Amino acid sequence: VGLLSQHSTIIDFLTVEENLHFMARIKGLTDKEFKNNKKCLLQQLEMTEYLTVLAKDLSVGNKRKLSFAMSLLVTPAVELLDDPLSGVDPCARRGMIKVI
Numbered sequence: 001v002g003l004l005s006q007h008s009t010i011i012d013f014l015t016v017e018e019n020l021h022f023m024a025r026i027k028g029l030t031d032k033e034f035k036n037n038k039k040c041l042l043q044q045l046e047m048t049e050y051l052t053v054l055a056k057d058l059s060v061g062n063k064r065k066l067s068f069a070m071s072l073l074v075t076p077a078v079e080l081l082d083d084p085l086s087g088v089d090p091c092a093r094r095g096m097i098k099v100i
Helices: 016-026 031-044 060-072 090-099
Strands: 002-004 079-081
16 A cells, blocks of 8 residues: 655655655565666656755655655555645646556
């Protein structure tokens, strides 16, 4: 089960990649699974250029996309989303809707 709550689940002092890797470890992904899932999700969400950016330096919309990516890392059978598109610009919304 994946969960995207209304409240942020990211750690501000970690980079985008470190946040994703932290969540992957919690969810039990292997390094190979993590790399494949990370690459696919970040491309779909147009976040590849933010890999080394600290989470605290992201815009509100990009923080939301990061939280969304973290919840989908293991491609869950069920995903619970609490207003996933809040704070996200219209172009990014289309990308997130495609992923959903």
